[in-house]
Amino acid sequence: xxxxxxxxxxxxxxxxxxxxxxxxxxxxxxxxxxxxxxxxxxxxxxxxxxxxxxxxxxxxxxxxxxxxxxxxxxxxxxxxxxxxxxxxxxxxxxxxxxxxxxxxxxxxxxxxxxxxxxxxxxxxxxxxxxxxxxxxxxxxxxxxxxxxxxxxxxxxxxxxxxxxxxxxxxxxxxxxxxxxxxxxxxxxxxxxxxxxxxxxxxxxxxxxxxxxxxxxxxxxxxxxxxxxxxxxxxxxxxxxxxxxxxxxxxxxxxxxxxxxxxxxxxxxxxx
Numbered sequence: 001x002x003x004x005x006x007x008x009x010x011x012x013x014x015x016x017x018x019x020x021x022x023x024x025x026x027x028x029x030x031x032x033x034x035x036x037x038x039x040x041x042x043x044x045x046x047x048x049x050x051x052x053x054x055x056x057x058x059x060x061x062x063x064x065x066x067x068x069x070x071x072x073x074x075x076x077x078x079x080x081x082x083x084x085x086x087x088x089x090x091x092x093x094x095x096x097x098x099x100x101x102x103x104x105x106x107x108x109x110x111x112x113x114x115x116x117x118x119x120x121x122x123x124x125x126x127x128x129x130x131x132x133x134x135x136x137x138x139x140x141x142x143x144x145x146x147x148x149x150x151x152x153x154x155x156x157x158x159x160x161x162x163x164x165x166x167x168x169x170x171x172x173x174x175x176x177x178x179x180x181x182x183x184x185x186x187x188x189x190x191x192x193x194x195x196x197x198x199x200x201x202x203x204x205x206x207x208x209x210x211x212x213x214x215x216x217x218x219x220x221x222x223x224x225x226x227x228x229x230x231x232x233x234x235x236x237x238x239x240x241x242x243x244x245x246x247x248x249x250x251x252x253x254x255x256x257x258x259x260x261x262x263x264x265x266x267x268x269x270x271x
Contacts, residue, residue: 001034001142001243003201004075007219008038009236010045010209014054017043018065024238025069031240033073034142037203038080039219040092040150040173045211048128051083055090063095063103071101076140080173080203081109081149089130094147094173096138108132109149110158117179125151135161142245143168150174153200154184159192163258168245169199176204181216186228194226197251197258199243207234224251 006024011017021042040046043062044054056062062082070077077097084093084106092109110132112125135158137144146162146169153159153172162170170192176185193200200222205215217234221241230241252258 001245002032003035003037003221003241003243004028004031004033004238005201005203005219005221005232005241006036006038006042006238007204007206007217007232007236008042009206010039010042010211010215012045012210014043014056014062018062022065022069025073028238029073033075033240034140035076035078035145035171035201036069036073037078037171037201038173039203039205039215040081040175041083042080042173042203042205043082045209046175046205046213046215047211048125050211051090051128055083055085057085058095058103066095067097067101067103069101070097070099074099076138076145078147078171078173078203083129084108090128091132092125092129092149093132094149096136096147105136105138107136107147107149108134109152110135111151111155113151115180135165137162137165137167146170148172150176153188153192153202156192156195159196163196163198167198168248169201169243170196172200172202174202174204175213176216176218178207178214178216181218185216185218186220189220189222190226190228193222193224195257197224197255198248199223199245201241201243206236208236224248225255 114124144167146167220231
C-alpha cells in the first residue's frame with residue numbers, strides 16, 4: 001500500500017492553511033495513493049487560544065474541503081487533527097475519510113499533552129481541550145487500520161488495545177516539539193512498533209510554523225521490526241512510502257513476542 005505523508009508549515013489562519021494544503025497536494029497528482037496523512041493541528045497554530053478561535057464542527061467548510069481531497073485523490077485520508085467543537089467541548093480530533101470522500105469515523109485524542117519545560121514554563125492541552133474516550137479503527141481493503149494522536153504514542157496499553165483489534169498500521173498525526181522531539185520522538189515510535197510488531201506512520205507539522213510552538217518535524221514510518229524506513233527533516237516536505245504488509249507476519253514469526261504474550265494480571269505480586 002502506498003502512503004503519502006504531508007509535513008506542512010502551519011500558517012496563522014484556517015483559510016491560509018487549507019489553501020496551502022491544497023497547494024502542496026497539487027504537486028502530487030501524478031501518482032495514486034492508498035492513504036494520505038496530514039499532521040496534528042495542520043490547519044491551526046498549536047496554541048490554546050488558536051484552538052478556541054479555529055474550532056470546527058462536522059458541518060464546517062474545512063470538513064467539506066477534506067472530503068473533496070479524499071475524493072479527488074481516490075485515497076483514504078487521515079486528516080491529521082483539528083480542534084473540533086462538540087456538545088460544548090473542544091476535542092483534538094482526527095477525521096477519517098474513505099476513497100469516495102465519505103467521513104467514515106473520527107478519533108478524539110485520549111491522552112492530552114502536558115509538559116513542564118526546563119525553564120519552568122507549563123503547557124497543558126487540558127486547559128482548553130477535553131479528552132476523548134473511544135478507541136478507533138477503520139476497515140480498508142488492506143485490513144483494519146488504527147489511529148492515535150501525538151501524546152498517545154507514549155502509552156503502550158493504548159497501542160496494544162488498537163493492535164488487538166487486528167489492525168495492520170497505526171497512523172499517528174503528531175506535533176512533538178524541539179524539547180520533547182529530540183528526547184523521545186524516535187524512541188517512542190520505534191518502541192511501539194517493536195512492542196506490537198506492526199507499522200506506525202506519523203505526520204508532523206514543519207518547524208517553520210506560525211506561533212511560539214516549534215514543531216519537531218521528522219515525520220516518519222517505522223516497520224514491524226522497529227526500523228525507520230523513511231523520515232523527513234524538520235522542514236516542510238512530503239514523502240511517499242510503500243508499505244509491505246507481509247512484513248508484519250514475518251516479524252511476528254521471526255521474533256514471537258505477541259505469541260508468547262501473557263497477562264501480568266494473572267500473576268501474584270510478592271512484596
